[in-house]
Each structure stands twice: as C-alpha cells, then as structure tokens.
Amino acid sequence: MELDVSTARWLVSEPGLAAVAAATTARDHDEDPLRILERRRADGLTRQRAAAVLAAAEARRRARDRWPDADALLFTREALEQASDPVVSRWRARRFAATEVLDLCAGIGGDALALAAAGARVTAVDLDEARLVLLAHNAAVRGLEVRTRVADALAVRSGPDRWVHADPARRRGERRVRALRDHRPPVGELVARHGTAAGLGIVLSPAVDLADPDLPDGEVEFIQLDADLVEAVTWLGGARDGNAAASATLLPAGAHLVRTGPPTPLAPGPVGDLLVEVAPAAVRARLHDHLGARIGARRVAAGRALLTVDGDVPGSPWYRRRPVEVVFPARPKVVRRWLRTADELPVEIVLHGVAVDPGEWWRALGRPPRGPQGRRIELIRTDAGATAVITRAVAPVARADGG
Ligand SMILES: C[S@@+](CC[C@H](N)C(=O)[O-])C[C@H]1O[C@@H](n2cnc3c(N)ncnc32)[C@H](O)[C@@H]1O
Numbered sequence: 001m002e003l004d005v006s007t008a009r010w011l012v013s014e015p016g017l018a019a020v021a022a023a024t025t026a027r028d029h030d031e032d033p034l035r036i037l038e039r040r041r042a043d044g045l046t047r048q049r050a051a052a053v054l055a056a057a058e059a060r061r062r063a064r065d066r067w068p069d070a071d072a073l074l075f076t077r078e079a080l081e082q083a084s085d086p087v088v089s090r091w092r093a094r095r096f097a098a099t100e101v102l103d104l105c106a107g108i109g110g111d112a113l114a115l116a117a118a119g120a121r122v123t124a125v126d127l128d129e130a131r132l133v134l135l136a137h138n139a140a141v142r143g144l145e146v147r148t149r150v151a152d153a154l155a156v157r158s159g160p161d162r163w164v165h166a167d168p169a170r171r172r173g174e175r176r177v178r179a180l181r182d183h184r185p186p187v188g189e190l191v192a193r194h195g196t197a198a199g200l201g202i203v204l205s206p207a208v209d210l211a212d213p214d215l216p217d218g219e220v221e222f223i224q225l226d227a228d229l230v231e232a233v234t235w236l237g238g239a240r241d242g243n244a245a246a247s248a249t250l251l252p253a254g255a256h257l258v259r260t261g262p263p264t265p266l267a268p269g270p271v272g273d274l275l276v277e278v279a280p281a282a283v284r285a286r287l288h289d290h291l292g293a294r295i296g297a298r299r300v301a302a303g304r305a306l307l308t309v310d311g312d313v314p315g316s317p318w319y320r321r322r323p324v325e326v327v328f329p330a331r332p333k334v335v336r337r338w339l340r341t342a343d344e345l346p347v348e349i350v351l352h353g354v355a356v357d358p359g360e361w362w363r364a365l366g367r368p369p370r371g372p373q374g375r376r377i378e379l380i381r382t383d384a385g386a387t388a389v390i391t392r393a394v395a396p397v398a399r400a401d402g403g
Pocket residue numbers: 079082083084104105106107108109110111112125126127128131151152153154167168169170184185
C-alpha cells in the first residue's frame with residue numbers, strides 16, 4: 001500500500017497540509033527532493049510522514065495541468081495516475097445528475113467529485129481507506145458533500161433505487177490490462193452484483209474487445225480526449241442512452257455519435273482524391289462506416305477502417321482528410337524514384353496492416369528528412385495487395401497517376 005491510513009489522516013490535518021504546501025513550494029524552486037526529506041526529518045517527522053509529504057507534493061505538481069485547483073488537493077502518485085481526467089469525469093457524470101449513486105472504486109475521488117458537482121448524492125466506496133481519507137479532504141476543498149465507505153465493491157448492495165458508477169483498476173503493475181476479467185474487480189462480477197441498479201456505468205479499458213464474453217449487452221461508449229482514446233464505458237439500465245448499442249465521444253468538444261443497430265460495412269474501392277482517417281473513438285464504436293456513408297466514402301480495403309473519397313468533403317472533428325498525391329504498388333524503389341521528382345518535404349511512413357520495417361523502408365527511400373508535418377507514405381494492405389499511397393497534410397494538390 002502506497003499510503004497507510006494513519007499517515008493519510010495526518011496528511012489532511014493542518015500540520016500535514018502545511019508540510020505538503022511547503023514541500024511543493026520547495027520543489028517548485030527546484031530544491032533537491034533528498035534535501036526536502038532530510039529537512040522534514042530534522043523537523044521531527046517520521047520517515048513515513050516525510051515520504052508521504054514529498055510524494056503528495058510531487059503528485060500535486062504533476063496534477064496541475066489537469067486539475068486547476070491541484071495545489072489545494074491531495075493525491076498519491078499511483079492514485080493520480082489512476083484518476084480519471086477531470087474532463088472525462090465531467091462528461092460521464094452528466095448521466096448521473098440528481099441520482100443517488102454509489103461510486104465504486106472511488107480512489108482519491110476524481111469521479112466522485114465530478115458526480116457530486118453534477119448534482120448526484122454520492123457515496124464513494126473503495127477498499128483503500130487512505131485514499132478515501134484524501135477523497136474526503138478533496139471533496140471538502142471543493143465544498144462538495146461526498147460520503148465515504150471502506151468496502152469491497154462486490155460486497156456493497158445497490159438495487160433498483162440506486163445508481164452505480166464503477167471505475168475498476170485496469171493495471172497489473174506497469175501493464176495495462178484489456179480483458180474484462182482482468183479488471184479489478186472483474187467487470188463480469190460487477191455486472192452480476194449491480195446489474196439491477198437503476199442505472200449502471202462501468203469504466204473499461206479503451207482496448208476492450210467488443211467480443212469479450214464479459215461485455216454486457218447494453219451501450220458501449222468510446223471516449224477520446226484530444227487525439228487519445230482514453231477509455232470505454234459500458235452503460236446499462238437508465239444510464240444507457242435509449243437503445244444505443246455503441247457511441248463515440250470527442251472531448252473536450254463534447255461531440256457525440258450513437259449507433260443503435262449493427263454496423264453496415266461500406267464497400268471497398270480504389271483510392272480516390274482523399275484518404276479519410278476516422279477518429280479512433282468512432283472506429284472503435286464501429287461508426288466509421290456510418291460517417292463514411294454521410295460523405296460518400298468507401299473503404300480502402302474490406303477489413304480496414306481507413307476510408308477514401310473522390311473530390312473534397314467538408315471538414316469535421318470526426319475525421320482527418322489527407323489529399324492523395326500518387327498511388328504506387330508498395331515498392332520502395334518506385335516511391336524513391338517519384339520522391340526525387342517531388343518538392344522536398346519531411347516524410348513519415350505509416351503502416352495500415354502491412355508488416356514491414358518502416359526503418360528499412362526509410363533507408364531504402366534514401367533516408368529523406370523525417371517529420372510528421374509533410375508527406376506521408378501510407379503503406380496499406382488493400383484487397384489487391386500492398387499499396388503505397390502518398391498523401392499530404394496540406395490543401396489538395398493535383399493528383400498524379402501512379403503506375
Ligand atoms: C482506477 S482507480 C479509481 C480512480 C477514481 N475513479 C478516480 O477518478 O480518482 C481504481 C480503484 O479501485 C479500487 N479497488 C480495487 N478493487 C476494489 C474492490 N474490490 N472494491 C473496492 N475498490 C477497489 C482501488 O483501490 C483503486 O482506488
């Protein structure tokens with residue numbers, strides 16, 4: 001355990017908070033962590049308290065870019081790493097407004113605070129009492145009322161008069177888990193225990209397999225924060241959005257798309273004027289075909305989510321357009337010859353289902369300057385074989401025909 005409960009209780013006391021504030025300022029002035037520890041020890045703190053003070057100071061500094069009031073809050077390093085991003089917590093909490101909710105696996109309260117701020121009456125449950133002590137402090141700082149309860153998420157009772165939000169641990173040491181049976185507690189057990197709640201939302205690994213046997217039959221939402229796919233959530237009962245089967249969300253913008261029936265795959269066809277890369281959240285929710293159908297796109301290959309379209313299409317947060325310059329069979333010699341005739345731009349090699357070594361390809365291309373802002377050599381496994389599609393990030397250019 002990172003932090004024991006008596007040290008946590010001391011940390012939230014006046015002297016504990018003063019020590020964390022002083023250590024944070026000292027670290028802000030680049031003071032050596034070992035020196036800070038020694039000074040705290042010289043002030044009479046036990047080794048445990050001194051270490052907890054330094055860890056809380058470091059965590060606070062790391063939290064600042066996501067938590068505007070981080071300097072008043074308390075975290076442990078690990079609990080901060082596990083805490084939901086506040087933007088994502090706020091988005092999820094909207095489904096729980098004005099409910100009586102159990103926040104299971106509450107940690108230091110990333111989600112519990114957002115749920116309470118959204119108007120829910122929250123009981124935060126965790127096995128780790130020390131984390132709940134920090135959570136209670138964090139709630140008080142925000143002026144929010146959150147009850148805490150040290151308990152196993154699988155032992156507490158819910159039932160049809162309560163809503164349940166659960167954020168099980170998704171790490172084994174440094175490794176992130178994907179299978180729902182490896183979440184802690186396991187997702188199947190959470191559903192078995194709390195499936196009769198008025199509404200249930202369980203946070204899952206963003207890499208969850210839609211065929212995972214423990215994924216319940218409800219809505220699964222994929223959430224992307226900026227360019228990163230950060231999580232999936234399974235929604236059941238009143239927390240499900242009508243009869244949604246899957247949905248995708250882009251944050252911080254709050255764009256949201258819903259699929260109610262099974263996906264209808266677009267037909268594949270030849271590469272057109274643009275490659276269209278759909279946002280990962282929409283691809284994971286199998287909404288790329290739906291988005292593609294809206295703009296008259298086709299798939300570049302039957303099994304690929306990458307789309308292509310003739311002519312231009314309107315901009316959208318749901319996809320990125322890349323004008324196609326030329327299409328070749330995936331042979332470095334041919335591409336190298338073409339590159340010699342083109343204006344010099346940094347090159348990036350991007351693989352779409354083709355098992356090659358990009359470093360080897362780059363060497364075979366004559367080691368052109370590398371970088372993400374110029375030209376891409378997209379190596380795509382199409383139904384006709386491996387293809388090299390050269391695209392640009394800039395405004396459409398006239399397309400040459402490749403041989
Ligand atoms: C991903 S973290 C929660 C983060 C939290 N939602 C936040 O945003 O700050 C998972 C938490 O689950 C707790 N946990 C693991 N197994 C549990 C169980 N069986 N019952 C209750 N809590 C559990 C861990 O102590 C940890 O705090």
